[in-house]
Amino acid sequence: MEFSIFTQIIDFMNEIRHNWTKEQILDIYNKPMMELLYEAATIHRLHHDPNVVQVSTLLSIKTGGCSEDCGYCPQAARYHTNIEGNDLMSVQQVKAQALRAKETGSSRVCMGAAWRNVKDGEEFNQVLEMVRTINKLDMEVCCTLGMVTENQAKRLAEAGLYAYNHNLDSSEEYYKEVISTRGYQDRLDTIDNVRKTNVTVCSGGIIGMGENVADRAGMLVALSTLNPQPESTPINALVAVEGTPLEDEKPVEIWDMIRMVATTRIVMPETQVRLSAGRTQMSREGQAMCFFAGANSIFAGDKLLTTPNPDVNEDMKMFKLLGMNPQKPFTKKVQPQTVEATESEYQALGEKPRWTRPEHKIERNEAAKEKAKTLK
Numbered sequence: 001m002e003f004s005i006f007t008q009i010i011d012f013m014n015e016i017r018h019n020w021t022k023e024q025i026l027d028i029y030n031k032p033m034m035e036l037l038y039e040a041a042t043i044h045r046l047h048h049d050p051n052v053v054q055v056s057t058l059l060s061i062k063t064g065g066c067s068e069d070c071g072y073c074p075q076a077a078r079y080h081t082n083i084e085g086n087d088l089m090s091v092q093q094v095k096a097q098a099l100r101a102k103e104t105g106s107s108r109v110c111m112g113a114a115w116r117n118v119k120d121g122e123e124f125n126q127v128l129e130m131v132r133t134i135n136k137l138d139m140e141v142c143c144t145l146g147m148v149t150e151n152q153a154k155r156l157a158e159a160g161l162y163a164y165n166h167n168l169d170s171s172e173e174y175y176k177e178v179i180s181t182r183g184y185q186d187r188l189d190t191i192d193n194v195r196k197t198n199v200t201v202c203s204g205g206i207i208g209m210g211e212n213v214a215d216r217a218g219m220l221v222a223l224s225t226l227n228p229q230p231e232s233t234p235i236n237a238l239v240a241v242e243g244t245p246l247e248d249e250k251p252v253e254i255w256d257m258i259r260m261v262a263t264t265r266i267v268m269p270e271t272q273v274r275l276s277a278g279r280t281q282m283s284r285e286g287q288a289m290c291f292f293a294g295a296n297s298i299f300a301g302d303k304l305l306t307t308p309n310p311d312v313n314e315d316m317k318m319f320k321l322l323g324m325n326p327q328k329p330f331t332k333k334v335q336p337q338t339v340e341a342t343e344s345e346y347q348a349l350g351e352k353p354r355w356t357r358p359e360h361k362i363e364r365n366e367a368a369k370e371k372a373k374t375l376k
């Protein structure tokens with residue numbers, strides 16, 4: 001009898017649910033800290049090896065000059081931030097960086113481009129070649145290039161892409177307070193397009209943008225009710241960059257980060273939960289608490305896309321101290337095949353997708369834009 005109750009509890013904890021409500025998630029988020037940690041750590045151990053951490057290296061392959069108005073982003077052209085913009089990197093440059101990342105213990109390279117969406121043409125062909133090149137180095141390849149159509153997702157899959165990162169960033173309600181140049185549904189549609197291929201989905205968000213706890217829960221409802229749930233979920237703490245509309249936001253408290261990580265782990269037991277932007281503000285002890293609460297991945301590299309990140313050697317020292325080992329590539333899913341461009345089944349369609357532009361006024365975005373005009 002006792003045994004059957006025990007197995008029922010285990011079954012309950014093993015279950016992947018796609019019907020979480022905001023109220024249920026808020027109840028989890030607001031639990032007493034020790035209960036929250038215990039529950040998250042228990043679920044973590046049922047689904048993952050707690051001594052293994054997946055390491056992704058970020059590479060900004062095209063930096064700055066972006067048309068969007070994302071209130072958090074230093075790469076939006078309309079704000080005056082102190083970043084150095086760059087055109088698309090060459091395949092050789094990317095290969096050299098990927099090899100360095102492999103040497104320092106990364107299993108994945110995540111290439112980010114400051115684009116609203118992918119456009120068929122020479123630049124996309126070059127990105128496809130980067131994907132082929134890195135996959136042939138036996139590393140997982142991830143891209144984050146903005147919105148993609150189904151055909152573009154298929155072309156990325158054919159090149160050997162392992163993951164596509166496309167964040168929901170916040171709740172649907174709060175998204176409108178941060179971005180006016182695209183809608184939440186565009187993000188969901190892109191994730192749907194990626195899901196039509198064998199590329200895994202990486203989707204998460206940012207805390208510390210002035211949202212309330214219900215918005216954090218709302219974001220987790222949107223992510224956890226996806227079926228299947230994302231294979232990885234980055235939890236970013238806002239890096240408040242001068243010149244962006246969110247420049248004055250207060251740094252995220254470590255306790256908020258721990259709560260967010262633990263709640264994500266509980267509602268998405270199989271997902272790799274990634275400590276992302278904001279780690280330079282976090283102590284080793286703080287990060288260790290996050291790993292205990294269910295985080296099992298990080299973004300590594302001395303830089304995120306444009307802002308600083310902890311030194312990769314320091315990260316490796318931290319893992320040694322904690323007895324954690326970097327995850328080998330393709331542990332969770334087999335390596336995709338790379339199809340050469342000449343053998344490709346999918347061709348550029350030259351589509352002109354109609355991603356939305358709500359263009360509602362966000363006061364702080366307008367103010368940052370006006371301020372930038374006076375400074376440029």
Ligand code: SAM
Nearest residue numbers: 072073113114115144145146167236238239277
């Ligand atoms: N342009 C593409 C897009 O928006 O999907 C890809 C690159 S974009 C920089 C990737 C993600 O980085 C964003 O969705 C956001 O979650 C995160 N990000 C950008 N700026 C950030 C900041 N200042 N602090 C924390 N996260 C940030």
Ligand code: DTB
Nearest residue numbers: 112144234276277304305306307
């Ligand atoms: C994600 O969720 N965080 C990464 C990655 N996906 C592309 C980017 C963080 C960017 C932080 C601000 C910057 O460095 O520009």
Ligand code: SF4
Nearest residue numbers: 066068070073076114
């Ligand atoms: Fe552009 Fe992406 Fe930055 Fe938004 S988050 S401004 S889409 S680079």
